[in-house]
Amino acid sequence: MSKLSNCSDWMVRAADHDHLERIEAFFSDHAYESHQHDTFAIGRTLSGVQSFHYRGALRHSQHGMTMVLHPDEKHDGSAGTQDGFHYKMMYVEPALIQKIMKGKPLPFFKQGLSDDPRLYRVTHTLLQNMHDPLDRLEEEDALYDLATTLYEVAGQPFSTRQSYDYIAAEKAREFIHASLDQNISLDDLEQNIGRDRWSLSRDFRLLFGTSPHRYMTMRRLDIVKRCLMYGESLTQAAIIAGFFDQSHMTRHFTKAYGITPARWKQIYSPQQ
Structure with a gap:
């Protein structure tokens, strides 16, 4: 594993994927200020103690646990001991979960941590060596196992019942991707998708974990x-x-x- 010679902290990223980011990193002390992703951050601490504030409490991730941070939930990161911490993390877009679940509100882990062995097991393929490329089918199978296990461990067994307009929300997501060079509004989404802007905004947040903007x-x-x-x-x-x-x-x-x-x-x- 290479790292910068003038910096004890390092981070490497697996080969590019359009929809899944995987990293491995080491931090000797303080890593991140309070921030929030619009993806699930799912990972494991390989050595040391990874401490972070999450939903009003200080959490400590250690070997054998699985971190599951929900989209748009604020958290930070620092070493819980003098040894620093070494970890792997993947950032999974809620859109990937929805392609499998087809319109079910996202699973939620209140503590941001799980010691359930099922979840630890199903993350192994996606958190393997960053230098080992994933075959597309291998990745898709692993994502299916991850999505269904997230719901099971969170106590939200998946079903095929569709309570929200997933199709409209997905069309809005695709429209945003096609309009990144423009200053679009909810009005633009409403006119192009054909769904009331506030209902669309609500469904987007429930299904993709964050607001359209x-x-x-x-x-x-x-x-x-x-x-x-x-x-x-x-x-x-x-x-x-x-x-x-x-x-x-x-x-x-x-x-x-x-x-x-x-x-x-x-x-x-x-x-x-």
Whole structure:
């Protein structure tokens, strides 16, 4: 595992996937300020103690546990001992869960941690060595097992009953992806999807874990990270991703990931 020679903290990212991000990292002390993703953050601590504030309490992830942080739930991260902490994490888009579950509100883990062996077992394939590429079918099978197990362990056995307009929400999600270079509104979504904007906004939050606007912002930040990975400057990355300027991008990046884009670029080490 490579790491920067002038920095004890390091992070590597598995080979690019369009819809699933996997990382492995080590932090010697404080890692992240309070922030929130619009994805599930699911992972395990390999060594040390990974401490984080989540839903009003300080949690401690240790070997054998599975972290399951819900979309848009604030959390931070730091070492719980002097030894630092080493962990693996995957960021799973709620849209992937919905492609399997077809319109069921997302599973929720109040504590952000689980010691259920079923969940630990089904995360193994997706959290294997970052240098080992996943076959597409292997990944899809593992995602199915993960989605169904999340509901079972959370006490929400999945069913085929559709209580919300999943089709309209998915169309809205696709429209956002096609409009990242535009300043769209709920009115634009309503006119293009044909569903009342407030019902659409409610369903989007329930099914994808965040608001339409925040979803769009996070997809722009995905573009920023890819730009930084391939050597673009912070200013150029902000422009390419559709932000007003570098300052605007930095505010959103720090809110989403708990570190500045400059710091992220410093500790990031491409897969060797």
